Amino acid sequence: MIDHFWLGMAVIFLSGALNGSFALPMKYTRRWRWENTWLVFTIISLIILPWLLASGFVPRLHDLYRQSPREILVYPLAFGFLWGITQTTFGIGISAVGMALAFTVVSGLACLSGSLVPLLALSPGELFQPRGILLLTSMPILFLGLFFYGKAGRRREREQPARPPEPGGISYSFAVGLGICIFTGIVGSAWNVGFAFSGPLIRRSAELGAASLAAPYAVWALIFTAGFIPNLLYCAYLLSRNGTWSLFSEAGSVKETMLGLAMALLWLAGVVGYGIGATFVGRYGTSIGFTLFVAAQILASNMLGILAGEWKATSATTKRVLAGAVGFTLLSVIILNLGGLF
Secondary structure (H helix, E strand, O other): OHHHHHHHHHHHHHHHHHHHOOOHHHHHOOOOOHHHHHHHHHHHHHHHHHHHHHHHHOOOHHHHHHHOOHHHHHHHHHHHHHHHHHHHHHHHHHHHHOHHHHHHHHHHHHHHHHHHHHHHHHOHHHOOOHHHHHHHHHHHHHHHHHHHHHHHHHHHHHHOOOOOOOOOOOOOOHHHHHHHHHHHHHHOOHHHHHHHOOHHHHHHHHHOOOOOOOOOHHHHHHHHHHHHHHHHHHHHHHHHHHOOHHHHHOOOHHHHHHHHHHHHHHHHHHHHHHHHHHHHHOOOOOOHHHHHHHHHHHHHHHHHHHHOOOOOOOOHHHHHHHHHHHHHHHHHHHHHHHHHHO
16 A cells, blocks of 8 residues: 555656646637636636546446436536636736735645545544644645745736736725635635545446546546536626637648647646545555655746746745745655555
8 A cells, every 4th residue: 555655656746747837838829818818728628528437437327427326427517617616716816916825825825625534534543643644734724835935926927027917807896806815725625525525426436347547537527517617608608798709710720729729738747646646545545645746846836837937037035935935845755655554
C-alpha cells in the first residue's frame, strides 16, 4: 500500500501541475474574446473528450447507467452542476475583487471543503489518525501560503500598470464580489465531492469489465456533462450580449480553436490523472490527495506566471513575498506527503 500511496501522490502532483497550467494557451489568443475561447474549451473538455474516454474504455456503459439506482447517479450530476456554476462565478469574482484576493479565497476554501468533506463523510474516524492529523497540520500552512500569494498579488496590482477592463464587462461592488468568491470557494470543490461519493458507480463499472484505472471515466462523464450546462448558458449569454458569435467564422478561427483544444487537453489530463492517482492512494485519495492537487495547481500556475513575465515589473519586496508563498506551499506539500509513512 505504501508503494501505491507514493505512486498515487506522485501522479496527483503531476496532474495538479497540468491542471494549473491549462489557462496558459489563453494568453496567446488574439482574435477571440473570453467567451469564444471558453466555449470551445468547455465543449471539448467537458463533453467530447470525457464521453470518448467513457465510451472507449468502459464496457457496457449504457447498461451501467441503466442498471444503476437513481440515487447513485444523482451525486455526480448534482455536484457536477454545482461545480459548473462556480466555473463562471470565479471569473465574476476576479473582475470584482482582483485576481490575488479571488484566488486566495477560492483556493483556500476549495481546499478545505474538498479535502475535509469526503474525509468526514466517508471516513470520519480517520480524522485524528496520523494521516488525518497531517492533513489538518498541512492546511493552515497552505492557507498561510495562500495569504502571501494574495499579498504578493495585491502588491503587483499596485506596482504594474492597470489593464483596461474588457469591453462589455459587468461591474460588481467589492462586497458582492467577495461574497461570490466565498460561494465559489465553498462550492468549487463539488466535482471532487461528487467523485468521492461515486464509489458504488466506480465499483459497478469495474464489475462490468472496466479496468480499475478506467472505471472512473463513467463518473467523470456525468460530472462534466452536468457542469457544462452552466458554462454553456453563461457563454451563450455573453456571446449574444457582446455580439461575438461572428468571431467563430472570422479569419484566424482555426488557430484560436487549437488554443482552446490545448487548454482542454491540459485541463482534462490533470483531472483524469487526479482520478487515477486518487484510486492508487485509496481511501485518502479524495482528501489528502485533493490537498496535494490544489497545492500543485498553485505552484504550477505561479511558476508559469513567473516564466511568462507576469512578475517582471514588480519590486524586490514583492518577489520576496512571492518566494515566501511558494515556500509555505512546498512545506505544506512535504507535510502532506509524510502521510505515506503511516
